[in-house]
Amino acid sequence: MKEIRIHGRGGQGNVKLAEIIAIAAFEDGKSPQAFPSFGVERRGAPVTAFVKIDNKFIRSREQVYHPDYLIIQDPSILGVENVFAGCKKNTVIIINSDKSPKALCPGVSYKVICMPANEISLKIIGKPITNTALLGAFAAYYKFSTKSLEKAIKINLGERLDKEIIDKNIKAMHEAYDWVKKNYKLD
Amino acid sequence: MILNKLEYRIKNTEYRIMKLDNSKQFLEGSHAVAEIIKLIKPAVVAAYPITPQTHIVEDLAKMKASGEGGFEYINTESEFAAASLLLGASATGVRTYTATCSQGLLLMTEVLFNIAGMRLPVVITCANRAVSAPINIWNDQQDAVTIRDAGWLMLYGETNQEIIDLHLLAYKLAETLRLPVMVNMDGFVLTHTYEPVLMPGQEQINKFLPPYKPAIGTYLDVKNPVTLGSLATPDSYMEIRKQLAQDIYLSSDLIKKYHTDFKKVFGRSIGDNGLVEEYKTKDAEVILVAMGSVCGTIKDAIDEMRERKQKVGLLKIISFRPFADEEVIKHLAKAKYIAVVDKSISLGSEGVLATEIKRAAYNQTKAKIQSFIVGLGGRDVTKEMIEQIIFDIKKDKTNKMHFISCTD
Structure with a gap:
């Protein structure tokens, strides 16, 4: 089983990101489970969302305490919560930041990938909503089929957004994927 | 528009x-x-x-x-x-x-x-x-x-x-x-x-x-x-x-x-x-009784404990009203310990399901039946907490209700 934990603030699409990851995994034939953990119900409050991916139905409802992947949508949360809690030696940590991993979290021994998701999203979508860009970065480490990733975005964002904006989100996802491939050495 | x-x-x-x-x-x-x-x-x-x-x-x-x-x-x-x-x-x-x-x-x-x-x-x-x-x-x-x-x-x-x-x-x-x-x-x-x-x-x-x-x-x-x-x-x-x-x-x-x-x-x-679902109760020394989504977490915890040769099982209550006494007792009668896991509490008494199990089990079993309260107000229920319950029911000489993972 692979476990993913997402940290961000209310209104940034953290829960949506968890849902899209899970839907893509489901489309790839896996049996995922995705759920949020809300703080108080308002924009800006810290939100955590969880995804678990396995080959068989996941029974346990436990939250994710030892993530294989950690995604941080809002770097300001680094100073508020201990987001690295429970990380393992090989946990892949993806942070939305234009700083370098060394400058952003000095002394941290985990594998940290910093990607300027704000910049990518502003350029392509026109808004600093970074979840689809971070999905692209995540997909550079967790292998999905491109078809499933694109379908997951369409399914999940389709109820609220126009086709034009959905296409931009798909483009942002691909651009982020390419950015990580270019700037980080993948295993 | x-x-x-x-x-x-x-x-x-x-x-x-x-x-x-x-x-x-x-x-x-x-x-x-x-x-x-x-x-x-x-x-x-x-x-x-x-x-x-x-x-x-x-x-x-x-x-x-x-x-x-x-x-x-x-x-x-x-x-x-x-x-x-x-x-x-x-x-x-x-x-x-x-x-x-x-x-x-x-x-x-x-x-x-x-x-x-x-x-x-x-x-x-x-x-x-x-x-x-x-x-x-x-x-x-x-x-x-x-x-x-x-x-x-x-x-x-x-x-x-x-x-x-x-x-x-x-x-x-x-x-x-x-x-x-x-x-x-x-x-x-x-x-x-x-x-x-x-x-x-x-x-x-x-x-x-x-x-x-x-x-x-x-x-x-x-x-x-x-x-x-x-x-x-x-x-x-x-x-x-x-x-x-x-x-x-x-x-x-x-x-x-x-x-x-x-x-x-x-x-x-x-x-x-x-009405109910039994999970690995047949040879179980300790049987947990619970209802709702927590049963999934309990099943995973049971599998892990069974790998360590602990004889633990679960009886999941699907129908709380009507309460199917015979169906329930059938699975519980042979256990030594019955740990009832509640996500609610009757204030001044104990877990609501615990009282129900004690009533249904009256004169039907010699097992120790104890009430354990978990996950009130959204506190995440972990497999570790389930193991704590198994440990507590065997060790505790009293019959008192326990609050799991809750500071005094």
Whole structure:
């Protein structure tokens, strides 16, 4: 089983990101489970969302305490919560930041990938909503089929957004994927 | 403006169809409930939104707006109004539905007793949530157990698949017995969780649950006038209450019967028989008893403990009302320790399910039965906590209730 934990603030699409990851995994034939953990119900409050991916139905409802992947949508949360809690030696940590991993979290021994998701999203979508860009970065480490990733975005964002904006989100996802491939050495 | 709205609805429907084109689907629990309710085709849905039930009634409202849902949808001014409205609608002999939880369910209380006493087949989804004060929007099971004695059948699901299936069973039972049924799903833990489910087809549903046609004389009809909910004097009240008590108690057999029918039509079970599910109890020294989504976590914890040669099992309660004494005792009788795990508490006593197990087990077992409280107000229940319970029940010489993972 692979476990993913997402940290961000209310209104940034953290829960949506968890849902899209899970839907893509489901489309790839896996049996995922995705759920949020809300703080108080308002924009800006810290939100955590969880995804678990396995080959068989996941029974346990436990939250994710030892993530294989950690995604941080809002770097300001680094100073508020201990987001690295429970990380393992090989946990892949993806942070939305234009700083370098060394400058952003000095002394941290985990594998940290910093990607300027704000910049990518502003350029392509026109808004600093970074979840689809971070999905692209995540997909550079967790292998999905491109078809499933694109379908997951369409399914999940389709109820609220126009086709034009959905296409931009798909483009942002691909651009982020390419950015990580270019700037980080993948295993 | 109107055009925009229409476009939005069409777009909405398109994506929903896209989502629903496989037999196995990946849905949010709340959305799955809305979908099954749409297929069950109630005539009237009346609701007041409350976290974490909101997604269910929002989805139903969207279905109504897009024309997918063929029901009347009434956004009421309170839960009290929603329940009252359904009482009236149900009394006219049509299928009805609402969802609520926590303070909303408590606000309905007076009407809930009336719905049961008037023998109206209303079905409610309770998205189980903690009760104020202090105010807390997260999951536990205090809300539903608080109206335990209202005369409703109360069913609890572990997974979103069970929740879908229990709604079908609920309407079948409600309409046969002329009794209301509450389907309990853990708020957030199930309502907000995406997981794979099989959504039954309309033909299958029609086979198991044909359109509701109440017998003449049991509903309000100008051609066949009747009075419902009239005064009962000391001459008759007790007999009416006795009949209600007996009908609910005996409904265990009907749950079993309809569960067999359910299996034939849908090809899957809800636990062992719609009443309980035993998990590795046969040789178990310690048996945990629980209801709802926590049973999934307990099953995983049991598998891990069994790898370390600990003989542990689970008895999952699906039907809390009626409480199927024989079915329950059958699995518990041989255990040395029975640890009852509650996400609620009867203040001044102990866990609500614990008291129930002690009553049913009276003179039936020599096992130590102890009450363990977990996960109040949304505290995450972990496998580690389940192991703590196993450790505590063996070590503790007293019979006192334990609060698990809770500082003094």
